[in-house]
Amino acid sequence: MNTFEIALILGMAVITFAIRYTLFAVGHKVRFSPLVTQALTYVPVAVLSAIAVPVMLMPDGEGLQLSLDNDYLVGGVAAIIIAARWRNLLATIAGGILCFFLWRFLYG
Amino acid sequence: MSASREFLLGMRDTIPMLVGAVPFGIVYGTLAVSSGLSVGATLAMSLLVFAGSAQFVAASLVASGTSLTVILLTTLIVNLRHMLYSASLLPFVRHLPQRWRVALAFWLTDESFAVVHRHYLLNDSPLERKHWYFLGSCLAMYSLWFACSLVGVLLGQALPSLGDWGLDFAMIATFIGIVVPLLRNQPMIVAALVASTVAVAAHGLPWKLGLMLAALLGVTAGVVAERWALRDRPAAVEAP
Numbered sequence: 001m002n003t004f005e006i007a008l009i010l011g012m013a014v015i016t017f018a019i020r021y022t023l024f025a026v027g028h029k030v031r032f033s034p035l036v037t038q039a040l041t042y043v044p045v046a047v048l049s050a051i052a053v054p055v056m057l058m059p060d061g062e063g064l065q066l067s068l069d070n071d072y073l074v075g076g077v078a079a080i081i082i083a084a085r086w087r088n089l090l091a092t093i094a095g096g097i098l099c100f101f102l103w104r105f106l107y108g
Numbered sequence: 109m110s111a112s113r114e115f116l117l118g119m120r121d122t123i124p125m126l127v128g129a130v131p132f133g134i135v136y137g138t139l140a141v142s143s144g145l146s147v148g149a150t151l152a153m154s155l156l157v158f159a160g161s162a163q164f165v166a167a168s169l170v171a172s173g174t175s176l177t178v179i180l181l182t183t184l185i186v187n188l189r190h191m192l193y194s195a196s197l198l199p200f201v202r203h204l205p206q207r208w209r210v211a212l213a214f215w216l217t218d219e220s221f222a223v224v225h226r227h228y229l230l231n232d233s234p235l236e237r238k239h240w241y242f243l244g245s246c247l248a249m250y251s252l253w254f255a256c257s258l259v260g261v262l263l264g265q266a267l268p269s270l271g272d273w274g275l276d277f278a279m280i281a282t283f284i285g286i287v288v289p290l291l292r293n294q295p296m297i298v299a300a301l302v303a304s305t306v307a308v309a310a311h312g313l314p315w316k317l318g319l320m321l322a323a324l325l326g327v328t329a330g331v332v333a334e335r336w337a338l339r340d341r342p343a344a345v346e347a348p
Contacts, residue, residue, distance in 0.1 A: 020216045021209070023198050043192040100281070
């Protein structure tokens, strides 16, 4: 490891830990208002959708790819259908990945 | 339930997440080495940072020769959502001694948050043992994440084209598996649709700013939609 790598990893480690620990550290003093509590219930849905949907719709990062050639979109829609129908996490992940690779194999 | 039973239950309930994390970890290892990070740095990042999407983004920024300052700023933005996770879990951990809070905070990820938060909201076991469940989930993720990073490094050296296989789809399938069951009411669906639309529209913004903007507007839309729903049907009061 060179100096850049050491600085990179230590910097990322400190920043990530600080984000995760700050509220836990002062835990006994923090009380959230009802609005903040209400807002927090929407955070996972908003953040994870914001990460996943752009990858599905534009896997190359350049413009929308709304076609059957887009295996990320086909696999993602399959995962959404499985999740909505069975509400089973393992089935969604395994089924989605299976559809993605089958589609890639058949059309790739 | 005993501490060891909670611990094992936390590990067991995290297994579905591991199915998504295995390919994701392997891709990270492969991608990081092909971006020019040394094997030592690739593995040290999995051990010390332990944040899949941030590690992924950092490796691709290293490959494009980005400066240290910009990579660290990007890490801050990509991981800021963990502060909101820790806020959601805070009511359940604030009674624990600091050494527990340090450990659980260090190991807090999207996957463990999803599993552990669900468990805390169940009322079938007393709160005082549930941090063992939290720890079990974290250690399952952590050990597997490191092992998969190592496998990725080794595979990447043997098969340099592995980065093009699309194994990163595993992350998408995992996030879909977490999000879709949460879409139980209209405000949740509104939050997901607004966040998705803004994320796609603002994709071109630098440093993943589009992601934070999308998250912020998605949450706002969810809150506004919930208030409207309550105003229209004052009798149908839902739990927040």
